[in-house]
Structures are given as structure tokens and as C-alpha cells.
Amino acid sequence: MVERVANFEPFEWISMNLWELGRRPDGGEGHTVRHLLPDHFEAYYKIMHPIYRDASILDEEIQWSNENEFDERNLIRIKWHDLCQKYGVEYNKYISSNSFKRVFRKGWPRYLLGAIQGELEPDLRDALAKILAQFSSTNRWYYKFFLCSIKDLEEALYVGDRNELDAIQSVAEAQSGPEYWWPEDRSWCVCSDYDLEFTIVAASKNAIAEIRACQQFEGFDFSVLDRIDWKADELNRVES
Numbered sequence: 001m002v003e004r005v006a007n008f009e010p011f012e013w014i015s016m017n018l019w020e021l022g023r024r025p026d027g028g029e030g031h032t033v034r035h036l037l038p039d040h041f042e043a044y045y046k047i048m049h050p051i052y053r054d055a056s057i058l059d060e061e062i063q064w065s066n067e068n069e070f071d072e073r074n075l076i077r078i079k080w081h082d083l084c085q086k087y088g089v090e091y092n093k094y095i096s097s098n099s100f101k102r103v104f105r106k107g108w109p110r111y112l113l114g115a116i117q118g119e120l121e122p123d124l125r126d127a128l129a130k131i132l133a134q135f136s137s138t139n140r141w142y143y144k145f146f147l148c149s150i151k152d153l154e155e156a157l158y159v160g161d162r163n164e165l166d167a168i169q170s171v172a173e174a175q176s177g178p179e180y181w182w183p184e185d186r187s188w189c190v191c192s193d194y195d196l197e198f199t200i201v202a203a204s205k206n207a208i209a210e211i212r213a214c215q216q217f218e219g220f221d222f223s224v225l226d227r228i229d230w231k232a233d234e235l236n237r238v239e240s
Helices: 009-015 080-087 122-133 162-171 205-213
Strands: 043-048 051-054 075-078 140-145 156-161 180-183 189-191 198-203 219-222
Touching: 009 140, 009 156, 009 180, 043 205, 122 162, 122 198, 122 205, 140 162, 156 162, 198 205, 205 219
Parallel strands: none
Antiparallel strands: 043 198, 043 219, 051 075, 140 156, 140 180, 180 189, 189 198
16 A cells, blocks of 8 residues: 655655765766765666657647647657667767757657656556565565645655556656655665656666666667766767
8 A cells, every 4th residue: 555654764765875966076067966876875876768750740840839839649659769870860879859959959749758857657667676676685665755746835755565666657646757766675766857758767787787678668778977967968069
């Protein structure tokens, strides 16, 4: 049964071991994985949130407007790799929507739906959970929600059985999935930061190898010092 945790003490092993936003003690620039996750894990992996093309839009030059709507039945997933190849964008581990500013100067075209920030889609989240469950000694998992996703605008922490991952968003009455989730034994941790179009997984090398091998995911091996901010992709950076 899912229960709301009265205090955030179970989250402190993460929150108390992060670099402060806006600061890098190593003297480097920008925000890194170290601002999101502790540095004691063997490996880290960046899972890209999916991009979709709307098959009903034939003119690829049309821009988005406030009146635009779309039918989910028309959406077809397109890989970041393929989109980069189509527009001559360098495909690399720091890729994000900002990497396309040079080719989409007026904004993303109407036929494309960019990746959702702050949430790994349910089917991918389920696939990830099945893999990670093999690398934990406990079925008791924690789920932490960012304050802007909860209707009362308060951060929230829940605990429950791992099989309740599908139901946790509804129980929390949240607009999106958990920002962080991890097992009680802290053998791994998943972070879908509210401001990012990708999810970072921290785990053992064997767990990351399983994730890398899963065809459902498009992603990259990452390190704890890799940048995650909008300037991370130096190969495609367009200075504003």
C-alpha cells in the first residue's frame, strides 16, 4: 500500500549529497549530474525522453501556434539520432532540444512534438523498473514528487511496493511522474528533473548494461561530472 511519508528524512541521502545549484566546487562551468545525484554509484546513464512526429501534418515547414491540437493516434516515435541525421545536427551524449536551435530558428515545426520535460513516459518507466528491480534486495520503493507537479504545490514523498509505480502518480494526484524514485536499499536511483528532457539513472555497472541493451531506450553512458544544462552540447551550441 502506498503511504505518504511525513518527513523527507529518507530523501536526505540524496539531497544532502548534491552540489548546490549554481555552484561547482571543482571550478568547472555549468550544472552537472552531480547537482542531481550522489557520486558514489558505479555508473550513470542518460535516457532520452521520446520525440514524436505527427503523421497528419504533411507540410514540415508549418510552425506551432496556440490553437494547434494533435491526436495521439497520429503520433509516431522518431529517434533523436534520426532527427539529428535529417537536419545535420551532431548526435552526441549532450543532445537536447537546444541542439536544434540552429536549424529550428523560429521554433520546432508543427509536425514534431518535442520531448516532455520532467517525465519519463509510463511505458518506458515500467520497462526501466523491471530492469532495476533485478538489482535491488527490496521491493519497498520511495517516490519523491517536485512541488510544481502536486496540486497543493508542496513537495511530497511516498513509499510503497515496487508494483505500485504505475499507480503512484494517481495516488499523489500529481500532474507528472515522480522526480526521484529509488529502493529502500539505495542500490540505484532514477531522476527525472522537472527542467530536463531526459532521465538520469545511477546504478551498478551491471544494471546500466541491462538498460543500455534494452531496445526501448535511446540513451548514452554518462558520468557524474557531465553537464546537463542548456549549454552542455558544445558541438551544436548557438550562442543567444
